[in-house]
Amino acid sequence: MASKSHENLLRQHRLRVTAVRLAVMEIIETFPHSDTDFIIRQVRETLGSVSTQAIYNVLSSLCDANLARRIEPAGSSTLYELRVGDNHHHAVCRVCKATQDIDCLVGERPCLHPNDAKGFLLDEAEITFWGICQKCQAERAS
Amino acid sequence: MASKSHENLLRQHRLRVTAVRLAVMEIIETFPHSDTDFIIRQVRETLGSVSTQAIYNVLSSLCDANLARRIEPAGSSTLYELRVGDNHHHAVCRVCKATQDIDCLVGERPCLHPNDAKGFLLDEAEITFWGICQKCQAERAS
DNA sequence: ATAAAAAAATAGAATAATTACATAAAAATT
DNA sequence: AATTTTTATGTAATTATTCTATTTTTTTAT
Numbered sequence: 001m002a003s004k005s006h007e008n009l010l011r012q013h014r015l016r017v018t019a020v021r022l023a024v025m026e027i028i029e030t031f032p033h034s035d036t037d038f039i040i041r042q043v044r045e046t047l048g049s050v051s052t053q054a055i056y057n058v059l060s061s062l063c064d065a066n067l068a069r070r071i072e073p074a075g076s077s078t079l080y081e082l083r084v085g086d087n088h089h090h091a092v093c094r095v096c097k098a099t100q101d102i103d104c105l106v107g108e109r110p111c112l113h114p115n116d117a118k119g120f121l122l123d124e125a126e127i128t129f130w131g132i133c134q135k136c137q138a139e140r141a142s
Numbered sequence: 143m144a145s146k147s148h149e150n151l152l153r154q155h156r157l158r159v160t161a162v163r164l165a166v167m168e169i170i171e172t173f174p175h176s177d178t179d180f181i182i183r184q185v186r187e188t189l190g191s192v193s194t195q196a197i198y199n200v201l202s203s204l205c206d207a208n209l210a211r212r213i214e215p216a217g218s219s220t221l222y223e224l225r226v227g228d229n230h231h232h233a234v235c236r237v238c239k240a241t242q243d244i245d246c247l248v249g250e251r252p253c254l255h256p257n258d259a260k261g262f263l264l265d266e267a268e269i270t271f272w273g274i275c276q277k278c279q280a281e282r283a284s
Numbered sequence: 285a286t287a288a289a290a291a292a293a294t295a296g297a298a299t300a301a302t303t304a305c306a307t308a309a310a311a312a313t314t
Numbered sequence: 315a316a317t318t319t320t321t322a323t324g325t326a327a328t329t330a331t332t333c334t335a336t337t338t339t340t341t342t343a344t
Contacts, residue, residue, distance in 0.1 A: 071216070072214070072216040074212070074268075075214070089256070091264065100260040100262065102259070103257060110273075112269065112271075114244045114247070114271060115245060115247060117233065117271070117273070118242040118244065119275065119276030120233045120235070120271065120273040120274065120275055121273045121279055122233065122272065122273035123236075124271070125269055125272075126216075126270045126272060127254065127268070128267075128270075129259070129264050130265060130266040130267075130268060131252075131262040131263045132262065132263045133260075134261030134262070137261075
């Protein structure tokens with residue numbers, strides 16, 4: 001049962017196990033790349049009335065504990081996913097903003113090294129692939 | 143004189159030549175990766191009172207005309223640069239958010255191809271390198 | 285150079301996403 | 315079961331951005 005492992009994950013990271021946290025984790029796992037607005041609506045569908053602030057707090061603490069990951073593609077609001085600890089990337093549709101995981105060819109970070117890093121000590125190469133998703137290609141064709 | 147070539151660029155793109163546009167271009171050229179707030183303050187220092195809306199409009203029309211480029215690294219507000227038409231990337235400091243251009247090893251887009259594009263028709267691989275800039279490394283060392 | 289047309293700037297309000305903070309409630313610890 | 319600590323609530327504030335009607339400026343045509 002997912003909520004059991006979520007509970008364990010929370011305890012392992014010294015985070016208290018609360019209904020809002022479990023609900024948020026469940027939602028992000030089921031709908032990866034959800035935005036805050038969607039998460040809020042889903043949590044309320046599950047638990048009834050929950051404050052906006054509580055959900056923002058949960059999202060922050062999950063990200064701080066590295067249990068969730070925040071992605072912010074240009075032009076979208078913040079998205080969240082539970083897949084952490086591997087180095088993967090994303091493809092975003094220019095038309096409908098649909099977001100897909102793209103596996104990293106290298107795996108570990110930083111998976112890319114520039115010629116000249118301009119003095120930066122780099123730890124990550126975040127890649128956003130931009131294009132048109134399958135569905136929007138099809139719609140465009142017809 | 144830079145403003146002369148900016149004027150030409152505007153005309154070539156059928157955009158009217160206005161004081162606000164020239165000022166914004168000048169600022170973005172001088173201070174690449176400026177955010178909106180900085181641009182607004184600088185424009186006003188040059189021209190006196192200018193409406194916020196006018197500056198937002200200029201930034202949009204410059205980007206629409208492909209005379210400027212918008213970048214939105216996670217956690218920063220929107221940044222603007224005049225360097226367009228080449229495929230380059232950025233490094234962002236995790237501490238101070240300083241942003242640097244990073245030349246693309248390939249040059250043309252999309253400079254990277256994933257193993258499995260998940261059905262996307264890709265046209266760009268946007269890369270944000272994350273790390274610590276030289277200045278912040280030095281400060282951390284002491 | 286001037287008038288007409290078209291585009292841009294102003295002013296003021298509205299919206300969206302997120303954060304702040306004081307108090308109440310719930311979870312973990314003793 | 316009582317205490318401590320953390321989380322949730324409710325309300326307000328903030329930040330970045332967009333909307334819209336009106337005025338001004340730029341360009342085009344005379």
